Amino acid sequence: MNRRQFVSGLGAAGVALIQPAGMRAAAPTAPVAIAKCKSYGDEYLAATAKMFDQLGGLGRIVKGKTVTIKINLTGVENARQDYLPQGRTIWTHPRTVGTVIHLLDKAGARRIRVVEGAWMWPASLEEFMWKAGWDPELLLGAAPRVELVNTNLPYKGKQPYTRFPVPQGGLLFPAYDLSSVYAESDVLVSMNKIKEHGTAGVTLSIKNLFGITPTTIYGNKVPKDQPAPRPYAGRTDIGHMGNRQPPSSSLPEKDPGSPRQAGYRIPRIVADLAAAAPVSLALLDGIDTVAGAELPRPGTTVAISPGVLVAGLNAVNTDAVAMAVMGLDPMADRGKVPFETCDNTLRLAEELGVGTRDLGRIEVVGASIKDVVFRFRDYGGPRQRRLPGNRPAA
Amino acid sequence: MQFDNIVPLRWPSGPLEIARREKSAGFDAQARQTLERWHDPAALEFLKGTAIDCIVISWAAGLAADAEQQRTAAPLIEAAKRLNLAVVGWGEGTADHNTAIAAAQAAGLTAVAIHGLRGKPEYPVIAWSERTDVPWDSTAPAVAIGDGVWPGVAPSSGGGGSSSAGPTGVPWLDSNGWYIQMARVRLQAPLWVVFDPPTPPAVVPAQSYVKAICDTETAGGRWLITLDDKLRADLAAGTTAGWKDIAAAAGFFKAHPDWKAYRSLGLVGILSDFEGADFDLSGEILNLMARRDLLFRVIWKSQAQGTEQPFSGLKALVYADAKPPEPALRRKITAFVEQGGLFVTGQEWGKAGVPKPPNFETQFDVFAVGKGRLAIAKAALDDPYQLAAETQLLLSHRNDLVKIYNSPSAGCTRYTASPDGKTALLQCLSYADSRWAGLRTIWVRERYPSTRLWTIDTPPAALEAHPSEEYAGVEYRLPEKATQAYLALEFERQRT
Structure with a gap:
């Protein structure tokens, strides 16, 4: 390991040495709403509508706008946590999407697009949903002018991809080529579960953005000079491990000498994306979810029901509050729970000016954190047991 | 003697088998000793109490040892008969057919299997051949077909010990199921499928044999059970560990002979003459669809x-043969499309209808014709992978009848119904060890009055249907133990 890698690998501690304190203090802040909610029916509708009101009303954000909802359908379509449908454990719940479409329409959204880069999927998002056991017609029928877009395919607009430069030059890549559906979006909504993550510590509203990178460009087996016509595989080579660069039609990494470690790379890619394609509305579902990891892993993940929702207009703020709800410290550095083997994505995004993770600077409305806290690390399997010193007190 | 539900075990032994093998690599003193010991009637002991009711002994290969084999096999044949086992002589190589048949008759064998035999001898002769030379119209008591593969997840070529995967990550499964289904539709006789276990240094666990039996039986065939040298040596030495699992699997399917008559509920028809190059392409399409x-x-x-409505019950039909269908068949296909079906075929059919491109990149031009669609290949049909994948997308997963969760390396699922329509059967295979994958759920579109779960080693159990939380249909939550290579859900379709 050379000095640069050593300093990089220090993560939070290393960067904190070079980060002006004023930058952290200046990171934006916006209110974050918390609601108790036990189910996905009418209770969810009422709780979400109330949270949006607490955040100042949905209309002022979405009226007359093209709204893009990035949902999360991570992993393969036929893996479940025990018998539970994915919407109750690892994926965005389909009824929450339908409900939010309804509320967005009611608030005056001009056009609503539900998007996801479904893993290795060569056809429409609608078809992926059918395969997975969702009924996409419930989403398409939840309001007029609803579209479903698989962002892993070349977008069928004026141009398939649009370059999104990262403010301040980016941490890993200076810019990302994304589906042009994001360029046509006025308001980006991130909807996913509150979960832990095996590589990034937690997966919350900004981690959801990792899936906006098209696997035709950032996936394994893509050509060297241009995007693949269809996705072939996941993002391990370019994203997680840095074994190769994206096609020459996209910008390469800033520093090919940086650590080839997923715990270094994924947080930086996510932070870059959070700055390049900012989330306007983060909506996190902790009604039913899993603890232990982000995907079903027998013996490690367990289904849990914290019964909580967290929403905010700043994704980093929202994620910081969600971490607190999970019983975790958003200010934790690398090496501490839950970032034992990775950098703190929230810190990196904060440094890029996306938003503060300092709970002292974030206004929480609705329920209080202490009323809903659900300590994820009290659940889960062997991964936690291997790290007894990192378990928070019950 | 009826061969419909015989469970045959290949019984290599004696001087002929030694003569055949003694010049091959890896033939050592232990292998010789095993072949000698299996020639001893005492070796039959481990078959007692099992479903194996037929031994297929080495009989004629056109070698000098043929006569000695037939002479020395007499005690084995007699002992087998005393155990109520059928005895079939296995003829291969350059063996003279008439001589082998005459010798079998004289020795009192139940039947003889002759490679490449044509004609209709009076003595029971099982016709056996390779896939390229199947006597489809045979009236033999059974037809044995070789060239089978050892079922399982193919070893990775990329290293790392992981299972290999196709372009979209679907594990590469080796299975004979597609071929057996194809052959069963045509053959009148029971089908024996012939393939050998992997050779050393591969180690063949008992569960691998169980998978081989399940793969064959689920598709409607019967494996001519063939054991590897190590297992035969162990059995000769009285060590029966693992054998019980193999025998149990064989016994399970012997107890369900009626399932072989069940008909596919699949929504996609593969229409072909299955000959020559057409077999190569359509066969591979079947393989990939499975x-x-x-x-x-x-x-x-x-x-x-010869059938008035050959496509009833289908939603899609694939025809990839080089030669266009004859006018009468074309009319039936056209009627199928006009009534709402999807027809996927090559350029020879000719374009017709109103363009109706699908919402994904495809190698087909799609047209609306009547209530249905016509998908004509843009170029020559030479990529069975794409054809299988795109047919599935063109049909759409909204038409899926079954979904299986937490079953990695699954495939070759069969969903069938009894000829009287009163019972449906879903047979699920898992080609890898899936215990790590967690609890399994099976989603089925149709709601049935009652359902039973069958596994090889447990009695049938009623299974409750749970309405799907996020979708149509119902879900069956399988008990933790139901992670084996095989399970079946038996649905009552109509209350009697």
Whole structure:
């Protein structure tokens, strides 16, 4: 390991040495709403509508706008946590999407697009949903002018991809080529579960953005000079491990000498994306979810029901509050729970000016954190047991 | 003697088998000793109490040792008969057919299997051949077909010990199921499938044998059970560990002979003459559809021509043969499309209808014709992978009948119904060890009055249907123990 890698690998501690304190203090802040909610029916509708009101009303954000909802359908379509449908454990719940479409329409959204880069999927998002056991017609029928877009395919607009430069030059890549559906979006909504993550510590509203990178460009087996016509595989080579660069039609990494470690790379890619394609509305579902990891892993993940929702207009703020709800410290550095083997994505995004993770600077409305806290690390399997010193007190 | 539900075990032994093998690599003193010991009637002991009711002994290979083999096998044959086992002589190589048949008759064998035999001898002769030379119209008591593969997840070529995967990550499964389904539709006789276990240094666990039996039986065939040298040596030495699992699997399917008569509920028909290059392409399409769990129905062109409505119950039909269908068959296909079906075929059919491109990149031009669609290949049909994948997308997963969760390396699922329509059967295979994958759920579109779960080693159990939380249909939550290579859900379709 050379000095640069050593300093990089220090993560939070290393960067904190070079980060002006004023930058952290200046990171934006916006209110974050918390609601108790036990189910996905009418209770969810009422709780979400109330949270949006607490955040100042949905209309002022979405009226007359093209709204893009990035949902999360991570992993393969036929893996479940025990018998539970994915919407109750690892994926965005389909009824929450339908409900939010309804509320967005009611608030005056001009056009609503539900998007996801479904893993290795060569056809429409609608078809992926059918395969997975969702009924996409419930989403398409939840309001007029609803579209479903698989962002892993070349977008069928004026141009398939649009370059999104990262403010301040980016941490890993200076810019990302994304589906042009994001360029046509006025308001980006991130909807996913509150979960832990095996590589990034937690997966919350900004981690959801990792899936906006098209696997035709950032996936394994893509050509060297241009995007693949269809996705072939996941993002391990370019994203997680840095074994190769994206096609020459996209910008390469800033520093090919940086650590080839997923715990270094994924947080930086996510932070870059959070700055390049900012989330306007983060909506996190902790009604039913899993603890232990982000995907079903027998013996490690367990289904849990914290019964909580967290929403905010700043994704980093929202994620910081969600971490607190999970019983975790958003200010934790690398090496501490839950970032034992990775950098703190929230810190990196904060440094890029996306938003503060300092709970002292974030206004929480609705329920209080202490009323809903659900300590994820009290659940889960062997991964936690291997790290007894990192378990928070019950 | 009826061969419909015989469970045969290949019984290599004696001087002929030694003569055949003694010059081959790896033939050592222990292998010789095993072949000698299996020639001893005492070796039959481990078959007692099992479903194995037929031994297939080495009989004639056109070698000098043929006569000595037939002479020295007499005690073994007599002992087998005393155990109520059928004895079939296995003839291969350059063996003279008439001589082998005469010797078998004289020795009192139940039947003899002759490679490449044509004609209709009076003595029971099982016709056996390779896939390229099957006597489809044989009236033999059984037809044995070789060239089978050892079922399982193919070893990775990329290293790392992981299972290999196709372009979209679907594990590469080796299975004979597609071929057996194809052959069963055409053959009148029971089908024996012939393939050997892997050779050393591969180690063949008992569960691998169980998978081989399940793969064959689920598709409607019967494996001529063939054991590897190590297992035969162990059995000769009285060590029966693992054998019980193999025998149990064989016994399970012997107890369900009626399931072999069940008909596919698949929504995609594969229409072909299955000859020459057409077999190569359509066969591979079947293989790839089976791996994707795209449930299909095999339709031989000759049978479709003689049937008034050969495509009833289908939503899609694939025809990839080089030669266009004859006018009468074309009219039936056209009627199928006009009534709402999807027809996927090559350029020879000719474009017709109103362009209706699908919402994904495809190698087909799609047209609306009547209530249905016509998908014509833009170029020559030479990529069975794409054809299978795109047929599935063109049909759409909204038409899926079954979904299986937490079953990695699954595939070749069969969904069938009894000829009287009163019972449906879903047979699920898992080609890898899936215990790590967690609890399994099976989603089924149709709601049935009652359902029973069958596994090889447990009694049938009623299974409760749970309405799907996020979708149509119902879900069956399988008990933790139901992670084996095979399970079946038996549905009552109508209350009697």
